[in-house]
Amino acid sequence: MCHQSVGLIARTIEEAGVPTISFTSARSITERVQPPRSVFIDLPLGHTAGAPNDPVGQRQLLTDGLVAGFAVTEPGTIVNLPFRWIDDDWKAAPLSWSRAAQVGGTSGSSAGDTRTARSSEPVYHDDDDREAAEAVAWSEQRQVCLGLPPDGE
16 A cells, blocks of 8 residues: 555544554655654565565564554654565665566666655646645545545534
């Protein structure tokens, strides 16, 4: 799931009085969104819970993350967990990395991260999307995202 969406959802859930902890492997996105409390795991995207077929490591990552997350007292804090991937070749091109490419020896061979830089302003597909979004109050947009009924229902 999108790191940005999860962070925004966590903030809304916390406003309702339910504590949350976000596990993230995209620190820059998490810093921008500022969920109430997060733990950062320096693993490839899609592997935030650890390596596949490693239930012991996954359980340890989850346990350490929950302990670290619930110890956070300052909203927006991101705790670094010490977990690392087998090697760091995936960091050369994080969006092209895959286990298959790693096994085949071609991981990290592209030009690296080619995503558009983050913006603090909303970005819309076109003017119709912008107008549609601006026509709905932010509080109602959050409820739709979470599948909650409009206020007062």
